[in-house]
Amino acid sequence: MRTVLVVLFDDVQSLDVSGPVEVFNGAERHCPGTYRIRTVTADGGQARTSSGLTLVPDHSFANAPAAHTLLVPGGEGTRRPDPGLVDWLREHGPRAERLVSVCSGALLLAEAGLLDGRRVTSHWSVCARLARDHPSVEVDPDPIFIRDGNLATSAGVTSGIDLALALVEEDTGRDIALSVARHLVVFLRRPGNQAQFSAQLTAQTARREPLREVQQWITEHPGGDLSVDALAARARLSPRHFARAFQTETGMTPGRYVDRVRLEHARGLLEDTADGVEEISRACGYGTPEAMRRAFVRTLGTAPAEYRRRFRPAPVH
Numbered sequence: 235m236r237t238v239l240v241v242l243f244d245d246v247q248s249l250d251v252s253g254p255v256e257v258f259n260g261a262e263r264h265c266p267g268t269y270r271i272r273t274v275t276a277d278g279g280q281a282r283t284s285s286g287l288t289l290v291p292d293h294s295f296a297n298a299p300a301a302h303t304l305l306v307p308g309g310e311g312t313r314r315p316d317p318g319l320v321d322w323l324r325e326h327g328p329r330a331e332r333l334v335s336v337c338s339g340a341l342l343l344a345e346a347g348l349l350d351g352r353r354v355t356s357h358w359s360v361c362a363r364l365a366r367d368h369p370s371v372e373v374d375p376d377p378i379f380i381r382d383g384n385l386a387t388s389a390g391v392t393s394g395i396d397l398a399l400a401l402v403e404e405d406t407g408r409d410i411a412l413s414v415a416r417h418l419v420v421f422l423r424r425p426g427n428q429a430q431f432s433a434q435l436t437a438q439t440a441r442r443e444p445l446r447e448v449q450q451w452i453t454e455h456p457g458g459d460l461s462v463d464a465l466a467a468r469a470r471l472s473p474r475h476f477a478r479a480f481q482t483e484t485g486m487t488p489g490r491y492v493d494r495v496r497l498e499h500a501r502g503l504l505e506d507t508a509d510g511v512e513e514i515s516r517a518c519g520y521g522t523p524e525a526m527r528r529a530f531v532r533t534l535g536t537a538p539a540e541y542r543r544r545f546r547p548a549p550v551h
Contacts, residue, residue, distance in 0.1 A: 236405065239301035239330075240273045241342075242281035242289050243311045243319055249391045250307030250336040251289065257398035260414035265406055274298045276318050284310045295322045303401070304330035307394070308337030308357065320345045334386045334401070336394035344368040348385075355380045357390035395420060440483040444469040449484070452492055456499040457519045460492045496520065497529055504542040511538050 238258050240251055255271055262269045275281050278294030293299065295318075304327060323346040327333055335343050340356040343349050344364060353372040356364055361375035374380060379388035379397040388397040395418070403411035440446045448469050452460055465488055466476035480488045500518040503509055511523045520526040523538075530538050 235267055236269050236302035237299055238269055238271045238303045238305060239298060240271070240305045240307065241319070241323070242273050242275045242291050242307075243309075243316065244282050245284045245309050245311030246281055246289070246307050247309035247337060247391060248283040248285050248287050248289075250309060250339065250394050251283075253392060253395040254305060254307075254334075254336060254398035256418060257395055257402055257414055260417055261402045261406055261410055264410050264413050268406055268410075272299060276316065276322070298326075301326070301330045303332040303334055305334045305336065306339035306342050308335070308339040308341070308360075308390075312338040312341045312360075315342050315345055323348065330384075332384050332386065332401070334388075334397065336388050336397070337390050340364060340387050343387075344371055349387075352385050353380055353382045354385070354387040355389055356387060359390075440480070442479070442483065444471070445480055445483055448480070449491070452495050456492075456496045457517050460488075460496075460519060462488055492519075493529065493533075497533055500526060500530075500538070501541065504538055514538070 238255075240255060242251065251273075258269045258271055262271070272293060273289065273291040274293040274295060275291040276295050278291060278297075281289045281291065283289060306323065320342060323342060327343065327346055327348045333343065333348060335354075335356070337357045338360045340349065340354055341360060341364060344354075344367070349368065350370040351372075353374060354364075355361070355374050355377050358375050361373050364371060365373040377389070378393040379386060379400065381400075386397055386401065388394050399411050399415055399420075402414060440449060448465050451458075451468060452465070458464075462473050462477055465480075466473040469476050471479065477488055480491070484491065486494075496518045500514055500520070503514045503517065507514075509517075511526065515521065515523045515526040518526065520529065527537050530536060530541060534541060536544070
């Protein structure tokens with residue numbers, strides 16, 4: 235029996251709490267005796283979420299049970315944390331076998347000194363602040379979750395579900411985790427190093443119309459000739475001028491943008507179609523399955539066939 239202790243506080247993000255709790259509770263339903271879920275506030279009183287919901291805890295800090303998994307959610311309440319909460323985390327965090335944060339909950343763990351020397355992620359909107367205020371923490375703003383020993387940190391809101399499913403799979407095996415994912419109608423599972431944003435969201439939109447048109451062309455024609463020379467001609471610029479202007483206005487090189495668009499298109503085809511890997515590799519501009527495999531392993535840490543096995547939803551009968 236693993237006790238999952240969820241810390242609550244005013245202005246907590248409700249999905250950061252309910253998402254992982256539903257995953258762990260689902261695993262307990264499928265495999266009784268696996269998890270015991272408890273919630274705690276400083277004084278045992280209610281916590282009001284940022285959306286106005288009221289949560290009633292099981293415990294106060296004074297009588298909280300020992301935690302196997304101590305889960306710290308995020309929300310507006312992490313921006314100006316209660317010193318008493320930080321002190322409690324500083325004392326009790328190291329005692330947990332597994333320390334987990336969702337979204338900006340990483341700010342609370344950092345304030346408690348529990349992230350020093352660790353590699354972490356958080357919601358994209360707070361990663362810069364986390365890195366600035368805590369230089370001893372290695373912050374990676376891109377992945378949806380990161381495992382670093384007994385520490386697990388996740389990005390914004392729904393990524394807490396992805397992380398919880400990964401922890402359930404680690405604890406109980408794939409079958410239980412898959413059953414929980416199907417019940418919640420979510421995928422098992424987005425790899426942790428899947429980016430928080432698509433290429434289109436990660437990159438800025440170019441100011442100049444010709445460059446915006448090129449961005450759109452890349453998105454609509456991932457299998458086309460997307461060399462710098464070809465894209466520069468479409469923008470009616472010299473290759474050198476185009477490459478410099480594209481990076482200045484979008485924040486990434488043309489090559490990196492093309493790589494991300496192609497990878498996202500390939501992921502979508504693996505998730506949503508029954509097309510073969512060879513066919514998908516051609517459609518996405520990779521040319522060969524081996525080139526696509528190298529791109530997947532380099533970026534996602536998994537081969538296309540394994541990605542499809544993990545992420546494609548099971549057919550509905």
